[in-house]
Amino acid sequence: MADLNIKKGHNIRITGVPSDEVQIGLKPKTVAIQPTDFRTLRPKILVKEGDTVKIGYPLFHCKSQSNIFFPSPGGGIVTSIQFGPRRVVEKIIIELSETEESDCHDSFHAAEIPTLRKEQILSALLKGNLIPFIRQRPFNKVINPMDTPRDIFISGWNTAPLSVNLDVSLRRRLPQFQAGINVLKKLTTGAVHLSINENTVSNTLLEVDGAEVHTINGPHPAGNVGIQIHHFSPLGLNDLIWTVNAQDVVRIGTFFLTGKYDPTLFVTTGGPGIKKPTHFKTRMGVQLSDLLSEKLNEGKQRIISGDVLTGKTVGKNGHLGFYDSTISVIPEGGDREFLGMLKPGSSSTRYSLTNAFTGFGKMLFSFNTLQNGSERYMVPINAWEDVLPMDILPNALFRAIHVEDIEEMEQLGILECDEEDFALCSFACPSKIDVGKTIRHGLELMEKDG
Amino acid sequence: MIKFLRKILDANAHRFENNGVLEKLYPLYEAADTILFSTGEVTKSGPHIRDSIDIKRVMILVVIALIPLYIFGAMNVGVQNGIAMGVERTNWEQFWYGFDKIIPIIIIAFITGAFWEILFAVVRRHPISEGFLVTCALIPLVMPASIPLWQVSIATSFGIVIGKEIFGGVGMNIFNPALVARAFLFFTYPGRISGDKVWVIGPDGYSGATALAVPAAEVNQHAVSLLNGVTQFDYSWWNMLVGWIPGSIGETSKLLIIMGAIFLAITKIANWRVMAGSLIGLGVTAYLSNLMAPFSSNTMLSLPAHYHLVMGGFLFGMAFMATEPVTGCHTNQGRWVYGILFGILTVIVRAINPAYPEGTMLAILLLNAFAPLIDWFVIQSNIKRRVARHAQ
Numbered sequence: 001m002a003d004l005n006i007k008k009g010h011n012i013r014i015t016g017v018p019s020d021e022v023q024i025g026l027k028p029k030t031v032a033i034q035p036t037d038f039r040t041l042r043p044k045i046l047v048k049e050g051d052t053v054k055i056g057y058p059l060f061h062c063k064s065q066s067n068i069f070f071p072s073p074g075g076g077i078v079t080s081i082q083f084g085p086r087r088v089v090e091k092i093i094i095e096l097s098e099t100e101e102s103d104c105h106d107s108f109h110a111a112e113i114p115t116l117r118k119e120q121i122l123s124a125l126l127k128g129n130l131i132p133f134i135r136q137r138p139f140n141k142v143i144n145p146m147d148t149p150r151d152i153f154i155s156g157w158n159t160a161p162l163s164v165n166l167d168v169s170l171r172r173r174l175p176q177f178q179a180g181i182n183v184l185k186k187l188t189t190g191a192v193h194l195s196i197n198e199n200t201v202s203n204t205l206l207e208v209d210g211a212e213v214h215t216i217n218g219p220h221p222a223g224n225v226g227i228q229i230h231h232f233s234p235l236g237l238n239d240l241i242w243t244v245n246a247q248d249v250v251r252i253g254t255f256f257l258t259g260k261y262d263p264t265l266f267v268t269t270g271g272p273g274i275k276k277p278t279h280f281k282t283r284m285g286v287q288l289s290d291l292l293s294e295k296l297n298e299g300k301q302r303i304i305s306g307d308v309l310t311g312k313t314v315g316k317n318g319h320l321g322f323y324d325s326t327i328s329v330i331p332e333g334g335d336r337e338f339l340g341m342l343k344p345g346s347s348s349t350r351y352s353l354t355n356a357f358t359g360f361g362k363m364l365f366s367f368n369t370l371q372n373g374s375e376r377y378m379v380p381i382n383a384w385e386d387v388l389p390m391d392i393l394p395n396a397l398f399r400a401i402h403v404e405d406i407e408e409m410e411q412l413g414i415l416e417c418d419e420e421d422f423a424l425c426s427f428a429c430p431s432k433i434d435v436g437k438t439i440r441h442g443l444e445l446m447e448k449d450g
Numbered sequence: 451m452i453k454f455l456r457k458i459l460d461a462n463a464h465r466f467e468n469n470g471v472l473e474k475l476y477p478l479y480e481a482a483d484t485i486l487f488s489t490g491e492v493t494k495s496g497p498h499i500r501d502s503i504d505i506k507r508v509m510i511l512v513v514i515a516l517i518p519l520y521i522f523g524a525m526n527v528g529v530q531n532g533i534a535m536g537v538e539r540t541n542w543e544q545f546w547y548g549f550d551k552i553i554p555i556i557i558i559a560f561i562t563g564a565f566w567e568i569l570f571a572v573v574r575r576h577p578i579s580e581g582f583l584v585t586c587a588l589i590p591l592v593m594p595a596s597i598p599l600w601q602v603s604i605a606t607s608f609g610i611v612i613g614k615e616i617f618g619g620v621g622m623n624i625f626n627p628a629l630v631a632r633a634f635l636f637f638t639y640p641g642r643i644s645g646d647k648v649w650v651i652g653p654d655g656y657s658g659a660t661a662l663a664v665p666a667a668e669v670n671q672h673a674v675s676l677l678n679g680v681t682q683f684d685y686s687w688w689n690m691l692v693g694w695i696p697g698s699i700g701e702t703s704k705l706l707i708i709m710g711a712i713f714l715a716i717t718k719i720a721n722w723r724v725m726a727g728s729l730i731g732l733g734v735t736a737y738l739s740n741l742m743a744p745f746s747s748n749t750m751l752s753l754p755a756h757y758h759l760v761m762g763g764f765l766f767g768m769a770f771m772a773t774e775p776v777t778g779c780h781t782n783q784g785r786w787v788y789g790i791l792f793g794i795l796t797v798i799v800r801a802i803n804p805a806y807p808e809g810t811m812l813a814i815l816l817l818n819a820f821a822p823l824i825d826w827f828v829i830q831s832n833i834k835r836r837v838a839r840h841a842q
Binding site: 342 | 452455456484486488491497498499504507510511618620717718781828832833840
């Protein structure tokens with residue numbers, strides 16, 4: 001019996017589920033970091049085209065907090081800095097050299113870490129440019145290292161469609177993971193919470209010491225850290241909670257044990273648009289074409305960095321986002337069905353959380369990017385509530401954000417929300433409303449106001 | 451044939467798009483295009499994949515749930531006319547007689563509804579909303595078959611314009627447009643939609659009291675024995691469940707309504723909480739009224755719950771109108787309260803108010819007005835819960 005059984009939510013039965021087998025990715029030609037992956041960040045670029053950088057070398061810093069640097073995912077030459085509209089820096093691309101070098105910092109023995117003081121830990125994290133891996137709730141943005149969080153949350157279970165199986169990616173990583181947990185423990189006055197699935201077989205997750213472990217069960221978004229915070233230790237008005245992805249805990253641990261920034265990342269490639277979906281051991285900011293070559297199905301495909309619910313369309317030559325570890329490929333568009341709204345459909349032609357189509361099977365479904373309807377005003381048939389496992393009234397919150405009523409938004413719990421937790425609401429919405437976008441808008445308003 | 455249609459639509463698209471000759475009529479083109487073919491729109495960002503349900507599907511399923519009621523309604527109009535005229539007909543003849551009477555009502559309701567919807571879509575530049583299909587499908591079902599067509603037309607106009615469009619269209623309306631249409635007729639032309647003379651198409655002056663009017667008209671009697679004593683119609687419980695009784699076109703067959711309600715609840719289009727709440731509210735209130743019956747001369751108080759259920763428009767209102775998602779409560783707890791209050795109010799209006807033997811319509815309209823208030827309480831309790839959690 002798990003500590004928490006989530007009832008509401010839904011595991012989307014999409015085809016192209018990655019197998020647990022891990023392929024070792026070839027060394028990519030280029031890697032990139034995209035400053036637009038960090039919310040509300042205004043970067044100050046520290047390199048120029050043609051510069052030579054080492055792995056972990058700072059590429060830019062935050063204009064408002066000049067002590068937070070963002071690490072280079074590779075060693076080599078900065079080949080291009082791409083700008084978007086209004087001179088926003090979109091991407092810094094690094095061509096990897098044959099022999100990559102790493103920035104070296106102090107290393108510690110595993111036994112030494114628990115004896116370090118908080119200041120030592122923080123200064124090591126700042127020097128190693130690892131701060132960007134830690135994000136805060138509310139607002140889900142990079143932390144301010146001067147803050148002290150009430151708790152730190154780590155999700156040891158991915159439930160998003162086609163996402164990395166952490167049992168696979170954390171295999172034989174116990175020492176590093178343990179070191180990471182020990183480091184994080186020093187940063188909070190509260191506890192380091194680790195949520196794991198009831199059925200996990202990972203020794204790393206089961207044997208790790210010093211974290212407050214919760215077991216959870218249930219459909220997506222049960223694995224989202226926002227949902228776990230809501231149930232285990234809800235955010236109060238003035239609370240601050242930090243979150244770290246499980247793979248990044250390993251990265252932080254590795255840094256303390258070796259003094260080097262380790263850009264290794266396990267990713268999945270999956271979705272109906274791809275042949276042989278699988279796990280890859282590759283690295284941060286990899287160019288997607290390196291992993292997808294020869295594997296795409298015929299026809300026009302949409303290539304997404306991130307999962308199908310919250311990812312960003314990047315195209316084949318795009319690079320993996322900073323916090324992403326899923327690459328999803330789905331066919332672009334689809335046929336326009338004659339009198340589609342009258343057809344009963346079936347589990348193999350129509351997929352729905354309602355039973356408005358016949359067929360209640362458990363078959364996997366080959367999704368495409370069709371919206372299956374046009375945007376309409378809200379008709380509240382409970383589609384949102386059924387997939388949101390939080391004590392939050394999505395409908396009322398949506399309306400409060402829509403009229404920009406800051407006080408009511410706060411009362412209704414906007415600070416506990418993040419758009420990723422509402423992505424399923426948009427998926428299920430019959431009016432095709434992008435709920436997550438509105439939540440993001442609400443959070444931006446709150447941030448401006450506060 | 452299908453490819454040919456697609457070709458015509460694609461070839462003419464440019465005329466309706468920006469700077470085309472018929473730009474103003476784009477909502478009309480869009481509606482035709484997306485009714486015939488599922489939309490080709492693709493997701494732009496956010497969730498890249500979407501559920502197959504859309505508002506068109508939601509609305510069309512409600513209409514599908516109503517179709518059996520139309521067929522039964524046509525049949526019943528013929529049967530009741532046959533009884534009134536004292537003629538023997540075959541089943542087909544009964545059906546065609548009723549079909550002939552109700553088809554003009556349906557056509558008028560849809561033409562009027564479509565006219566206003568398109569007009570507002572063009573002027574207000576919003577897409578044609580599928581919601582009018584349900585409104586126009588509901589309006590004929592809550593009218594007696596003897597209703598004059600011009601009244602259907604102005605009632606539909608009132609329902610769509612005042613009940614819906616002035617608020618901004620589907621999703622913004624406060625009152626159920628189909629009920630607004632009926633209430634409009636009820637208060638402006640009561641002679642054609644209430645009383646004993648309108649429910650059956652028969653010879654001039656033919657009087658056929660609905661089942662609810664029977665106990666409402668007498669004092670100091672027992673309702674069930676009164677009903678069983680009616681010889682003109684078969685007002686036994688079973689027959690009222692099946693529906694061969696006088697009434698509005700779509701409300702008589704409780705059996706088909708129950709099937710429709712189950713269908714909508716399974717497809718998750720109508721919320722089962724509202725329906726369950728209504729049944730509880732009706733049952734408890736009717737039971738309490740039965741307890742009071744010995745102390746009062748009011749015969750209606752003695753009507754048992756299972757008779758309340760199969761008489762009048764309660765089940766129809768419960769299945770297709772109280773569950774309307776936009777005008778009802780938007781929170782799950784609110785839906786329970788809303789449903790229970792609907793059941794209670796229906797019995798109270800029926801039993802206590804001598805002027806109106808039927809309370810369904812007024813109960814729903816009143817609750818439409820109160821739904822935001824009920825939701826407000828639910829929202830406040832959610833806020834209080836959050837504050838209390840932080841205080842710990």
